[in-house]
Amino acid sequence: MSKQAKSPVAEPWRKTLLTSDATLQQAIMSLDASAMQIVMIVGAEGELIGTLTDGDIRRGLLRGLEMHSPVDTIIHREPLVVPPDLDRDMVLSLMQANKVRQLPVVDNHRKVVGLHVWDDLLMPAQRPNTMVIMAGGQGMRLRPYTERCPKPMLPVGGKPMLEHIIERARAEGFQHFIIAVHYLGHMIEEYFGNGSRWQVRIEYLHEDAPLGTAGALSLMNPRPELPLVVTNGDVLTDIHYGELLDFHAHHRAVATMAVRLHEWQHPFGVVRTSGVDIVGFEEKPVIKSHINAGVYALDPTVLDHMRHQHRCDMPTLFTMLKEQGLRTVVYPMHEPWLDVGRVDDYAFANQEAGG
Secondary structure, three states, X not given: OOOEOOOOOOOHHHHHEEEOOOEHHHHHHHHHHHOOOOEEEEOOOOXXXXXXXXXXXXXXXXXXXXXXXXXXXXXXXXXXXXXXOOOHHHHHHHHHHHOOOEEEEEOOOOEEEEEEEOOHHHOOOOEEEEEEEEOXXXXXXHOOOOOOOOHHHOEEOOEEHHHHHHHHHHHOXXXXXXXXXXXXXXXXXXXXXXXXXXXXXXXXXXXXXXXXXXXHHHHOOOOOOOOEEEEEOOEEEOOOHHHHHHHHHHOXXXXXXXXXXXXXXXXXXXXXXXXXXXXXXXXXXXXXEEEEEEEEEEOHHXXXXXXXXXXXXXXXXXXXXXXXXXXXEEEEOOOOEEEOXXXXXXXXXXXXXXX
């Protein structure tokens, strides 16, 4: 059974150590525990076997790996490493030249003795990108809760869902928010105002008529200069919005859609046929597919392809961009996620939040 590599707790980098029989789930837990965006896989004597990152895990999930799958097939076995006596300036130069944010430190026997992490002081603490939150829907499936309250303002754990989204993004350095409002939008504006209570800046897009999950973007004026994060106002998730933007930039896409792996088990045995001949049986097969998680990263140029005040949903926008030969990609999620679209979802969200 895989385990966290044994070590004193005084050195935070040791939280990144796992033994070679670790699973994807354990690697994800290690990433969350250390917050250093890397896992170092070590042998019995602490020697470095390889590394893996969040991106390696996501690519593995796209290839069909499961949470209980071993990490062995996604380990980067020849990572850049440095000796313990390398000076700080040289380490920073190597990290810049190789575009890495972590550098394992190993001794002459390749035993891990430390980890260099890009100094937060050398990186901008704030994200200059804008986050757009779609909060104009009527929430018909959540009646009667939404008869007098817009869906994103429904409380979960004692505060509106919209506030959870803003606070999580603010913790990642986002300072500028634009909220698209329509149904009972005045309640959202009265509650959040200009955002000063949260030490952020909040502006509003007013939909005269419902514009779908993307149409409100056509109201943005002026057009932003940096990629946007766009999220539905009823999506509660632990996704790291900044990492979504980094992934988007790395793959040079014009539009990136966060997706979740959804599994559904057929309630019946399935008979596979060719004409009238039976060619096989599957007993209650499990069907796996990626579903839209309602969180996106978009280049500003996307707005040039939209009609002003014209209704448009995100899948339609992505299809249109793809048909024009532009690159659209998926960002496979493993983080907790809930689309609060139905009464049962809302009850579950409050149960999970202890509300």
